[in-house]
């Protein structure tokens with residue numbers, strides 16, 4: 001991974017619909033144990049919906065790859081409470097070398113789903129992608145994930161079938 005400057009200007013505080021403030025910031029290598037803990041606090045079903053595979057835990061190797069990013073082509077934002085370091089959710093994208101398109105993914109800790117954390121993360125991720133010149137953001141979603149499909153539609157993403165895989169669809173947003 002090409003070493004890049006940590007984009008600390010992306011750190012922000014935003015409020016959930018309940019009024020609870022949440023800190024958002026780009027992930028950094030030191031967050032690896034917190035990311036492993038986040039995965040440990042997701043149900044097997046939520047992990048399967050995120051990774052499309054039955055994984056029992058996030059290994060050190062997998063977590064290391066997810067926290068070491070270049071912030072130029074790859075971005076990952078985490079959500080944290082105001083006074084605790086625990087990670088409540090992550091949204092990330094990986095852009096093509098020309099940074100015109102990016103693929104995204106998002107996961108929220110199972111006991112925090114439905115409180116607006118995913119929404120805050122995705123809004124900030126879309127803003128960041130737009131600022132960085134990405135034109136289209138898309139992601140693969142399992143057809144059997146109606147919550148995510150509804151969430152994507154609410155965020156303005158269009159849903160299209162994936163000709164290569166009947167079990168997944170593409171959720172895409174033009175950022176123009």
Ligand SMILES: CC(C)(COP(=O)(O)OP(=O)(O)OC[C@H]1O[C@@H](n2cnc3c(N)ncnc32)[C@H](O)[C@@H]1OP(=O)(O)O)[C@@H](O)C(=O)NCCC(=O)NCCS
Nearest residue numbers: 046049050106107108113114115116117118119150151154
């Ligand atoms: C899918 C997932 C990322 C959604 O995140 P979340 O934090 O649970 O979702 P939110 O609480 O932000 O949104 C829930 C609802 O509130 C709405 N909402 C939340 N904040 C809002 C806001 N500020 N303004 C308007 N609507 C808002 C959302 O549109 C959504 O509506 P819906 O019920 O019609 O879908 C999360 O449930 C998750 O991690 N699931 C398991 C893993 C997974 O499926 N990942 C996706 C892989 S492709």
